[in-house]
Amino acid sequence: MKFLKGTKLYSIVSGKCPVCQNESMYSETNPYKLTKTLKMQERCSSCNTKYKIEPSFFYGAMYVSYPVGIMFAATAFIVAHLIFNLNLIVTYGVIVIVMISMLPIIIRLSRNIWINFFMHYGKPKVKNTL
Numbered sequence: 001m002k003f004l005k006g007t008k009l010y011s012i013v014s015g016k017c018p019v020c021q022n023e024s025m026y027s028e029t030n031p032y033k034l035t036k037t038l039k040m041q042e043r044c045s046s047c048n049t050k051y052k053i054e055p056s057f058f059y060g061a062m063y064v065s066y067p068v069g070i071m072f073a074a075t076a077f078i079v080a081h082l083i084f085n086l087n088l089i090v091t092y093g094v095i096v097i098v099m100i101s102m103l104p105i106i107i108r109l110s111r112n113i114w115i116n117f118f119m120h121y122g123k124p125k126v127k128n129t130l
Helices: 008-014 057-083 088-101 103-118
Strands: none
Touching (some): 008 103, 057 088, 057 103, 088 103
């Protein structure tokens, strides 16, 4: 996936700093450690980018999580109902299972997309030494 470095897609999928893409934004890279799913670094150690721009910044990610969740649910529907020809009740069960099991990933993807709306890849900011 290194060939995508420098693009927003790389930062969104990998969870790396949106400015320098050198370090993970999350304290724990595994989203399934549920007590640490939302724990983020305060700043990037490479470029000193502050991730939480303002208090409650990531509340906006809730708006992003809806279409991300719809994409996961639609994919589950297509696979279960249209490809495997399961009836609608079983397909509904598959969608529920997929949504519950993928919730930590949906949350992180939503945060990654949200922060990439406001930050752009580029040269790291020079630290002020004065």
